[in-house]
Amino acid sequence: MHIKFERRIQYSKSMLVLVPVVTIVLSIIASSVVLLALGKSVPLTMHSFFIAPFATFYSITEIFLKFGPLLLIAQALAVGFRAKVWNIGAEGQMVMGAIFATSVPVYFVDSTSPFLLPAMIILGALGGMGWAAIAAFLRTRFNANEILVTLMLTSIALQFLYYLLLGPWKDPMGFNFPQTVMFQDEALFPTLFSGTRLNISIVIPILFTIAVWIFMERRFGGFKLVVGGLAPNAATYAGFSAKGAVWLSLLLAGFAAGLAGMSEVAGPIGQLQRSVTSGYGYSAIIVAYLGALHPIGIVFAAFFLAVIHIGGDIALVSANVPISAVHVFQGLLLVFYLATYTFVNYRLRVVRHVHHKQSVVSP
């Protein structure tokens, strides 16, 4: 007698809703064990993670500040993941977007033109798309695995960033810190509320979400994309393009990540510096999965991870919990999500006295 997974005839809708809840509970339990091992207070940490971020208006605006880039990148990644295009280099595409956008205020230091910001938006998107296009080209032309290529491109983008910050783009008045000049006001997004860092760039992820939702749910295009990724031969037969799915997935992600990078330098950071991405490119992978690769699910997942990010900063101060604990928690979320998601398509069944030898013999 043993227990095995048996495929459900139809996927379970109740499980689909239950999975994120169970995932979060399991992740909290597992991270509590880690916290106890570190000798940290579990209640204090959990309070910092989940309650404290909502304590002040400023803190809530900070949540939305992190929510934006996570949402933007995750929506685009999910489109690719649905089509089995594994772009895990959004981090690098974000860096390139930030670099391209920064070229404007760096080379037009004294400009007060109203075209600064639009130029940065366009360049940021192009930077991300260009970097992603390398991976798309290598995959479609040379069959090179996009997981490895996008990852390696991220490492290269970071080295390029360091080169610029230590060399040609270093702020001459910056006391030798690896960062560019602070941007002029015309190169920054206006903030929404005075005294906070939340700015109008938050509309970009929201508009993007609506666009992706319409594309994936309401239009034939989404269907073509998924078929192109899942069954390239069937897609070709039906006249859809598998290569098209790769290009679309990667360019869309490059576009989103590039804009996210641009929004960071033209938003809360106000200059280009080493930690420009804050790890959004990797966190967005978790957001995409936790949101079940669905445009609406991703909104909730992005908000949840944004809260944890702010909570992690608070826990660092209030409970002396290292910031890497947040990364562990994120990793746990994804591991538990993947394990529990099995129950959507499978049910557990107890099997009695099945002999393998017999089952081979056909009746």
Place this chain on the structure above:
Amino acid sequence: MTTVEFLLAGTMSAATVFLLAALGELVAEKSGMLNLGVEGMMAVSAAVGFVITYQTGNHLLGFAGAGIAGIFISLIFATVAITFLANQVATGLAVGILGLGLSALIGRQHESLTVIAPGGINIPILSDIPLIGPVLFQHNIVVYLSILLAIAIGYCLKYTRLGLAIRSAGENPEAAHALGYPVHLIRYGSVAFGGLLAGFAGAYASTIYTPLWADGMIAGRGWIAVALVVFGTWKTGRIVLGAYLFGLVSLGELLAQSFGAAIPSQLLSSLPYIVTIVVLAIISTNAARLRLHAPYALGETYDGSEAR
């Protein structure tokens, strides 16, 4: 030691990190398991190995701890991807992210600390030959063991019953199951072996090759190890060759400095990543050939049934 000697000797040492991790991934992939968590497994083990070595002064204990840590992380992957039938690519990424977080957490109080790397072996006569001696015969014992291990793994996969069992789980799990092979157990074992070797690779990196702890020190070497398995088209000999090539490439920075070339160091640091992309593109162009060598059921979840 002359510059040339130094570089050639450095290549062997740098290559050992790639080789150990790639051999482990090879065995896992031969059983059908595409474990993309190598970077995470190496990061955790590097931290565990460093902390233990720093605290006890004993490299052997450090390696043992790192090996156990590698197995532990690999079993998280195996549980989710084998027992819970989850997508292997996504699970590998998840374990990779978790591993990087754990690594930072474990090593955070040892940032920038160093341990003393153990000396190399000293074979009378051989080690004293000019040029060849310092390049080939004065390394740490792990360098030689990793080469012996490559030979052993190559032999085991090709000529033994165990190797046949592993390969059949990776080529056709339904048939392997029908023949009475415990497919899930074989895959668990292969993944755990991969974790053990990734653990040794991490410990070698943090306590022997660069005996210093810095967060993020694995710096993509786990991913290059995954790429090396593809470069070697799942053949042990070619993987050894690839590991040594990348050992040399990763020394590009030292190489340029020694010749006084005025190349930005960031460009040289990027070299292993650029070479990985270029080689990957070249190797992958012939898709048919790649499919021929890759384990047929690589990356496919096996839910325990006989036929699909």
